[in-house]
Amino acid sequence: MNILKAEDISVSYDSSLVIKDVSLNLNKGEVVCLLGASGIGKSTLFGVLSGVHLPDLGRVFLKGKEITGKAGEISYMQQRDLLLPYKTIMENVSLPLIINGASKKDAYMAAGAYFESFGLTGCEKKYPNQLSGGMRQRAALLRTYLFKSDIILLDEPFSDLDVITKHAMQTWFLSIAEKLGVTALFITHDIDEAIFLSDRIYVMTGKPGKIANEINILSQKPRQAEFAVSAEFNAYKRKIMDILKNDSFFSFVGL
Amino acid sequence: MKKRLKSITDKAYPAIAGVLIIIIWHVISAAGGVREYLLPSPMRVLFAFVETLPELMQHAGTTLFEAFVGLTFGIMLAFIMAVIMDRADFFYRAFYPVLVVSQTIPAIAVAPLLVLWLGYGVAPKIALVVLVCFFPIAIGMLDGFKSIDRDAVVLLRAMGATSGQVFYHIKLPSCLGGFFAGLKISVSYAVVGAVIAEWLGGNAGLGVYMTRVRKSYAYDKMFAVIIFISIISLLLIKAVAILEKYSMPWKDK
Structure with a gap:
């Protein structure tokens, strides 16, 4: 069942486009990551989904009901x-x-x-x-x-934690999400975190930010810590790195 | 253990300094450096203190009554002012500077006017206490209101909180620290304010008693009153500190 759906979201600040034509959807019980570099517009999109910002174009639906620009419909959690x-x-x-x-x-x-x-x-x-x-x-x-337990948006919730605590939290998060049947959209700039947690990953690139690719992580859940060092994991990681390599957003660093 | 030792030494230094000052005072008096009626010796002050203690207690009742009533009104006024200035930017811009300037007016200069307007009863005393008390509390609370976490407010708003709920769950607890910082200053102001107002007339109170002993040249008793007022102020500050600790249990954990 489709819980959250965003259609062709575009947002601009001071007449420059920050995100362009972003569409995504979440099904019940899925953990989906939105992966991208800092400054790519992830948090802007997050603001739109949570109803705090109104997009220039596009619409957001929660369980089929339009909630564009309506706060208080979706619960969210920030890094702080x-x-x-x-x-x-x-x-x-x-x-x-x-x-x-x-x-x-x-x-x-x-x-x-x-x-x-x-x-x-x-x-x-x-x-x-x-x-x-x-x-x-x-x-x-x-x-x-x-x-609100229907769906939760998480904006880099573990990025302030040390690496060891972070791993423990990720494993715990998967188990609790499974147990409670949580549907979650997880924003992160950490490739490993995205692969480890997700059923699906939306990779965001470019300027203005748009969704470059959608990757299904087919590994069975519950996942154990070993998954993070498996060949399967590394194959996903390579795929994502290849996508990011072609990103014009990073052309200035010569990647 | 180490911390406890440190707290003992921290308290020991000022105690030693205090004792030293009294010893010097005693030596000067004993050596006849100053005339006894101008600066009585510490022993004479102590005797006067013990001798007049019942009277002091009686007068303290009146003074403390004025101080507490004034402080209560002062807190209410401060709370109202702080809330209004926080909610309406216009009021903040218009009245904040006026309030700051008003604090440069010495209390002692206003006291005769208050007596002129309100008579010789307790009214002018309470009015003066309100005037000197409310400012530190109002400023403390206003600072607390202004220091709230904006992201937390957005979060509560997103949860559907009304502005009343935001006030209750965020603003009110955030201003407690500033409130108590102001209150600590205000309690001692309250006692001193009441005493100053009593100097100018009345039937009872430590200020009235002080003028009486001064007029009868009983300077040892005068010193006894001064010390008594200091002790009251210290006890009140301590009481506020205890109340603060009790009201803000998250602070020392």
Whole structure:
């Protein structure tokens, strides 16, 4: 079933085109990555999908209903966890429920049910500054999931973490996405991360940014850490690097 | 352990300095360097303090009442001003400079006018306390409001939060730090403000008592009042610090 669909999105700032004719779709239960270099317009597209920015052209549909320019329909998470420092982890993650009118008791009950899956057991009464970076991102992800569970947009959520924590988070993310049946669009500039997590990858290139290619990652899920060093993995990586090599966006570095 | 040792030495240095100053004061008095009625010896001040303590306590009741009522109104006024200035940029631009300039007017110069307008009762005292208290709190809260995380506001908005919810979940907790920073200054201002207003007339209060002992040339008692006022201020600042710690449990964790 098609959950999210974007049709021919174009966005320009100050009369220069940032992204051009980008179309993508997500099916239920899929983890899809949008891969591209920094500055290619990934976050601009993300703004359009989440309804914060209005595109110049194109439309966005959520489960068949048009949501172009409407915020609050899709939950999203950024690189910065944006946990409120003066609220406990429980207060933070249950915030979207409370904002939407749930009582404190109901919200805590609903949120509490996920603490174990998200590896946050025992952190209910802690404050964000008492948690490690990985735990904070998991808490932020839980808050995002509790807001709207149909689909979540993730804008480089793990890019601030150290490499070892990042690998642990990626493996964990795959297992939780599988368990909860999450549909996720994941923005990243990390080729390895994109291959490891995705069912499909949209590779963005150029200036203005457009989708150069769509790659299906056929490796079975659940994936283990070994996948990241397999021949299959490297074959995908080579394919993506070849696509990026021909990118005019990087012509100035002589790649 | 090491941290604890450090905290002991940190407190020891000022204590040693304080004791040293008292010793020097005592030596000067004992050597007859200054006349006893001009600068009483530390021992005489201590005796006067013990002797007048019941009276001091009684007068402190009045002064503290004025200080607390004034402080309460001051906090309310500060809160309203900070919220208005934060919400309406016009008010911020128009009134912020006026408020800053108003703070250059010395309290002691305004006090006689307040007595003239409001009489010899508690009203002018409370009014002066409000005037000296509200500014540090208003500025502290306003700074807190202005320092909020814009991305967090966008996130809450995206979750469908109303502006009331944004205020409650982000703005209010963000201004607590500034509020307490202002309050720490304001509590000591409140006591001093009440005392200054009492100098100009009234029936009770530490300021009234101070003028009485000054007029009877009882300078040892005068020193006793000064020390008493200092102790009250210190206790109040400490109380605010405890309240702050209790209200902001995320700070020291």
